[in-house]
Amino acid sequence: AQSVAQPEDQVNVAEGNPLTVKCTYSVSGNPYLFWYVQYPNRGLQFLLKYITGDNLVKGSYGFEAEFNKSQTSFHLKKPSALVSDSALYFCAVRDGSTGGFKTIFGAGTRLFVKA
Amino acid sequence: KAGVTQTPRYLIKTRGQQVTLSCSPISGHRSVSWYQQTPGQGLQFLFEYFSETQRNKGNFPGRFSGRQFSNSRSEMNVSTLELGDSALYLCASRAGQGTSYEQYFGPGTRLTVT
Numbered sequence: 001a002q003s004v005a006q007p008e009d010q011v012n013v014a015e016g017n018p019l020t021v022k023c024t025y026s027v028s029g030n031p032y033l034f035w036y037v038q039y040p041n042r043g044l045q046f047l048l049k050y051i052t053g054d055n056l057v058k059g060s061y062g063f064e065a066e067f068n069k070s071q072t073s074f075h076l077k078k079p080s081a082l083v084s085d086s087a088l089y090f091c092a093v094r095d096g097s098t099g100g101f102k103t104i105f106g107a108g109t110r111l112f113v114k115a
Numbered sequence: 116k117a118g119v120t121q122t123p124r125y126l127i128k129t130r131g132q133q134v135t136l137s138c139s140p141i142s143g144h145r146s147v148s149w150y151q152q153t154p155g156q157g158l159q160f161l162f163e164y165f166s167e168t169q170r171n172k173g174n175f176p177g178r179f180s181g182r183q184f185s186n187s188r189s190e191m192n193v194s195t196l197e198l199g200d201s202a203l204y205l206c207a208s209r210a211g212q213g214t215s216y217e218q219y220f221g222p223g224t225r226l227t228v229t
Contacts, residue, residue, distance in 0.1 A: 049217050
């Protein structure tokens, strides 16, 4: 079965420090992987995706993610955290077992960046 | 381009009633997906429509249904509402062709069932 795991409910970092939000996945076939961010009382915003190609993908707001096939991971990273990065982050994977485009989301990781 | 819009933004219904939520995708997008977001279950996929055809359906009872119109606008309907249907319902649109796999989400409709 296709699945996404975000092992940390919450991540706390100090402003200016690097941040990592972890994600592991299980899919059949080639993974289509995504990160989304949700600010309070708003819908989700697309950050970045991995479909194919370079394992390090860069996205919006200075975020990047590294695809690791052997570890089935797609961790989100940022070299220097900002207080404004505080939000709920979701990792997602396309369910390749069906036709169309069914997306499975992880449970989400709440990021707190302290000034 | 205007983003994904959802109406209404907030809704209060009583058990047993039915409700219809509306979603207007980004202009030119042909794929619309619906999700239910709750604190306990997180984000759960409801269904996806592409060119007026339902292509995928999540594990929800038949009380949840949807449709898509020729202009790509979509509606979802929940009949015989239950307390557990209280949630934020999110709509997302996608171009649906090429490598544009990312989804663009609307602000959601907050449904409260009393």
